[in-house]
Amino acid sequence: MRIKINAVTDSATFPEQVDVIVIGGGIIGTSVTYELAKQGVSVALFEKGVIGGEQSGRNWGWVRQQNRDLYELPLAMRSLQRWEELSGEIGEDLGFRRSGILYGTQNEADVARWEAWGRQAKQMGFVSHLLSAQEVHERIGSQARWVGGIWSPTDGRAEPSLAAPAIATGAQRLGAAVHQRCAVRGLDISAGRVSGVWTERGRVRASQVICCGGAWSSRFCKPYGIELPSANILGTAFKTTAAPEVIQGCLSMPELCIRRRLDGSYTVAIPGRGQLDLAPQNIRYAARFYPMYRSKIAKKLKLRLNGSFFNGPEAAGSWSSHGVSPFEKIRVLDPQPDRALLNEALRTLVNAFPALAGIKIDHAWGGWIDTTPDLVPVIDEIENVPGLFIASGFSGHGFGIGPGAGLLCAQLITRHSPFTDMTPYRLARFAKGNVIREPQMM
Numbered sequence: 001m002r003i004k005i006n007a008v009t010d011s012a013t014f015p016e017q018v019d020v021i022v023i024g025g026g027i028i029g030t031s032v033t034y035e036l037a038k039q040g041v042s043v044a045l046f047e048k049g050v051i052g053g054e055q056s057g058r059n060w061g062w063v064r065q066q067n068r069d070l071y072e073l074p075l076a077m078r079s080l081q082r083w084e085e086l087s088g089e090i091g092e093d094l095g096f097r098r099s100g101i102l103y104g105t106q107n108e109a110d111v112a113r114w115e116a117w118g119r120q121a122k123q124m125g126f127v128s129h130l131l132s133a134q135e136v137h138e139r140i141g142s143q144a145r146w147v148g149g150i151w152s153p154t155d156g157r158a159e160p161s162l163a164a165p166a167i168a169t170g171a172q173r174l175g176a177a178v179h180q181r182c183a184v185r186g187l188d189i190s191a192g193r194v195s196g197v198w199t200e201r202g203r204v205r206a207s208q209v210i211c212c213g214g215a216w217s218s219r220f221c222k223p224y225g226i227e228l229p230s231a232n233i234l235g236t237a238f239k240t241t242a243a244p245e246v247i248q249g250c251l252s253m254p255e256l257c258i259r260r261r262l263d264g265s266y267t268v269a270i271p272g273r274g275q276l277d278l279a280p281q282n283i284r285y286a287a288r289f290y291p292m293y294r295s296k297i298a299k300k301l302k303l304r305l306n307g308s309f310f311n312g313p314e315a316a317g318s319w320s321s322h323g324v325s326p327f328e329k330i331r332v333l334d335p336q337p338d339r340a341l342l343n344e345a346l347r348t349l350v351n352a353f354p355a356l357a358g359i360k361i362d363h364a365w366g367g368w369i370d371t372t373p374d375l376v377p378v379i380d381e382i383e384n385v386p387g388l389f390i391a392s393g394f395s396g397h398g399f400g401i402g403p404g405a406g407l408l409c410a411q412l413i414t415r416h417s418p419f420t421d422m423t424p425y426r427l428a429r430f431a432k433g434n435v436i437r438e439p440q441m442m
C-alpha cells in the first residue's frame with residue numbers, strides 16, 4: 001500500500017448472528033459500528049481489505065464546516081462535536097485538533113461567495129470571519145497577492161492514519177466484532193427482507209445491514225435493483241518531509257491545499273484536480289451527473305480510458321455469493337498518484353512559502369473518491385429492500401463528517417429521531433425523472 005495506516009487486530013471470534021451488519025471499514029462504517037455498539041446493539045463490521053485502507057486513510061485530513069453545502073452544515077457541526085468527544089471516549093488520539101481552516105484567494109468573486117455563504121451559515125449557528133488581503137498576508141506570510149480570505153477557527157484537522165483504526169478499536173472494546181480481509185459478497189434475503197449477508201467466510205445472520213462501501217457501494221447494490229448514482233474520481237496527494245511551520249492547521253489557496261500534520265510534515269494536494277475513468281457505471285449514470293459535469297467543479301477533471309472499464313468498483317458483470325466476488329479481487333484500491341500533479345504542487349508550495357525551500361515528497365498516493373450527482377451523500381433506508389441501509393457517496397468530504405454521519409446512521413437504524421433533517425440525504429432525489437440539484441459545495 002502507498003499509505004501508512006495503524007493496524008487493527010481482528011476480533012477473536014467470528015459471529016454467526018448479530019443485530020446489525022456493517023459493510024466497509026472506512027470512517028463511515030467504523031463510526032456507525034462504534035455508535036451502535038455504544039448503544040448496546042450487537043454489531044459486526046466486515047471489511048474486504050484493511051480498516052481505513054481506501055479513502056478514509058488517503059484523504060487530506062480536513063475536518064471542515066466552512067464552505068459546505070448549507071444542507072450539510074448541521075451534520076458537519078455535529079460531526080465536529082463528535083470528533084472532539086471521541087478521543088476522550090475511546091482513549092486514543094485520533095489526531096483531531098481544532099486548529100482552524102483558512103482560505104485565501106486572489107479572486108474577488110470568491111470573497112463575494114464566501115460573504116454570502118457566511119451570512120446564511122451564521123443564521124444556522126456557524127461563525128467564520130472574512131479577512132482582508134492584509135490579514136491573510138499576516139496570517140500566513142506567503143508571497144501570493146491576496147484579495148481576501150475567510151477564517152474558521154472552530155474547524156479542524158485529524159490524522160487519517162489514526163482515525164478509522166482507533167474508532168474500530170473503540171467499537172471492539174464496546175463489544176462489536178470487526179473482521180478484515182472478509183468481503184461481503186452479497187445480501188441474504190428471505191421472505192422479501194434482509195436476513196443477513198454472505199461473506200467470503202460464510203453466512204452471517206442479521207435483520208439489518210448497512211452498506212458503507214465507499215467507491216464500491218453502487219456496484220454492491222446494483223444486483224438488488226438499487227440505483228445509486230456514483231462516479232469515482234481519482235485524487236492525488238502527498239506527505240512531505242518535516243519542515244518549518246508556515247500554517248498551524250489547514251490552508252486552501254488557488255492551486256494548493258496544505259495541512260500541517262502532527263509529525264511536523266504537511267499533506268499537500270491541488271484542489272479540484274482529478275481523473276475520471278470511463279467505465280460502465282459512470283456511463284450508466286451519465287445523465288444524472290449532467291448538472292455536475294456542466295458545473296465548474298468538473299472543469300478541472302481529466303477523462304481517461306483505463307483498466308477500470310473491466311475491473312474494479314465501476315465495472316460491469318455479475319457474481320455469485322458462493323464464489324470469489326469483485327470485492328475480494330481488489331482488497332485495497334491503491335491507485336497510482338498523478339506524477340504531473342505532484343511536481344506541480346511541490347513547485348507551487350515552495351514558490352508560495354520560501355521558508356519551505358528544500359522540502360521533499362516523503363510518499364505520495366492516489367485515492368478514488370466516490371461522488372454523487374449533487375455531491376451530498378446518500379444516508380437512507382432502502383424501501384424496496386427492507387432491512388437495508390446505505391451510507392455512501394460522501395463526495396470528497398466524508399472524513400470530516402464521518403463521526404456525525406455514523407451517529408445519524410445509528411439513529412436511523414435504531415429508530416431514534418435523527419439529529420438533523422434527513423431529506424437532503426434521501427436516495428429518491430436521484431430517481432429517474434427528478435430534477436437533480438447542481439452541486440453547491442464551494
Ligand SMILES: Cc1cc2nc3c(=O)[nH]c(=O)nc-3n(C[C@H](O)[C@H](O)[C@H](O)COP(=O)(O)OP(=O)(O)OC[C@H]3O[C@@H](n4cnc5c(N)ncnc54)[C@H](O)[C@@H]3O)c2cc1C
Binds near residue numbers: 392
Ligand atoms: C485524496 C483524497 C482527499 C480527501 N480529502 C478529504 C478531506 O480533507 N476531508 C474530508 O472530509 N474528506 C476528504 N476526502 C473524502 C473522504 O476521504 C471520504 O469521503 C471518506 O473517507 C469516505 O469514507 P467511507 O467510509 O464512505 O469510504 P472508504 O474509506 O472508502 O471505506 C469504504 C470501505 O468499504 C470497503 N468495502 C467496499 N465494499 C466492500 C464489501 N463488499 N465487503 C467488505 N468491505 C467492503 C472498502 O474496502 C473500504 O475500506 C478525501 C478523499 C481522497 C481520496
